[in-house]
Amino acid sequence: MMLEAVNVCYRYPRGVEALKNVNMQVNEGEILGLLGPNGCGKTTLLLHFNGILEPHKGEIRFEDKKIEYNKKYLGKLRKKVGIVFQNPDDQIISPTVWQEVAFGPVNLGWSEDKVNGSVENVLSLLKISHLRDEPSHHISFGEKKKVSIASIIAMDPEVIIFDEPTSNLDPKSASRMMKIIHDLNKKRRKTIIIATHDVDLAPVYIDKVCLMRDGTIVKSGSPKDVLLDKESIRASNLRLPRVGHLVEILMEEEGMNFDEIPLTIGQARRLIVDELNRKFR
């Protein structure tokens, strides 16, 4: 087990119970989607995995060992678990793109050559090499988002956590972003956690889904199990993926018969073609 939350409870200083008995397992090499409405505690939970917040009750385990909250251990943990925050403006702190990407590697105490190599490598991976000397506050939002991802990948962590990677991006950039995340998982074998409420993009890439509501995980399993559980999904202020919704309406209103409700366009196409073939041939 790469990362695990066991009965985690967390209360903010002003008294809000943000997490109530959260249990969650992340396996090595998978892409896990953490789905939930705004304010359900996704970000709070993610901050626990990096050792930023310490649970009041319960524990976080990394590689089957309980996290210790001392400087030395946390330093090691943060090298292996990186977080890309939702708003790149909160994350970017350096004057130029190059310096921003180099911030983490430099903190790790790498040699100058190693830092240089890693930064160049990441910039070309995300195709933002041309931005290296740009002031990091004056590039577009999509570019900032890429820079904030680059600054985490440059540290070469084993687990990368993305908090709302597609929010505020235009549709094309959003699917490119998911492609980047997918490649990180498949080509560089990173374990990935994505917090999102984008139910359309999620099933295309995600291996396992945890559905969150009011500070607890209410359901977890394969995208199919979770996303097609209409009651749970709707109680969490989410909805079925658009294609799923369409097929549901076709079944209920138009009297068509489908064996299952699809989550992606590919699945829907196959199902609809099969149904039409059955009906008209």
Next chain:
Amino acid sequence: MASRYLESIDIDYYAQMSQFYSISPYSKIFFSLTSLIISIAAPSLIVPAVCFSVFTFLTLFSKTPRRLYFFLLAMIFLFAVFNLAVFSFFLGKEILLGGVFGFLNIYKDGLNLGLLLFFRMLAGFACLYFLISTTPSTQLFSALRKIGIPEAFLEIMVFIYRYIFLLIEDASKMMVSLRSREGSTFGESLNEIRRLGSFMANLFVRAFEKEEKMWISMTSRCYDGKYSVLNVKNAGINELIPVISFDLVLIILALRTQDFVVIS
């Protein structure tokens, strides 16, 4: 106005683009700080005036935006002019010109002292502006660390430096939102004061929030209180020789002109 302030956020960026970027930060720190100290210590206004001209020339030559330099200079200049007026009108014994506006006297010794301070201010500004507009803050801070400035002190400096711009940015965004909604109530003084009050209170809260976010962002990337950067280039002898000779010239000039006064 707000946009002008925002521009100064990029001063680090300009520093990166500057002509003198490749020169070691040690040389630049040494150059501007020694010149600053000599200008302040010099008993007459010749040395500060020379320093001001030299550093202004260098700053303008270094490809940093001139508009920003003159904007900031104008503020210092205004302050210095008021200072000069106060000194020459209210300080001193020997009357140079009596009955200005009917009731004010211009004092000779006050005027001389005022002029000296005037040039010291401008020289101080020019020296320090040269330093920050040619040295990115990260280099500056790590050079200061290696010189031996205490860690705690440096960390505070780093945070204030990073943070002040974020705060200005936030304030100007809030100002835009405020202005866009103020409508017809503009000018009612009580309302204005109330609004300013809530503006400041909100800014204060946002400052805390922003600080927390920044801390999280830095901590999660293994920041442990040491703002480290890559190796800082050491000062070469070919850089130090001109700097030291410039300082020597300034010192000799200061000694030779110590009795100089504008109005004797």
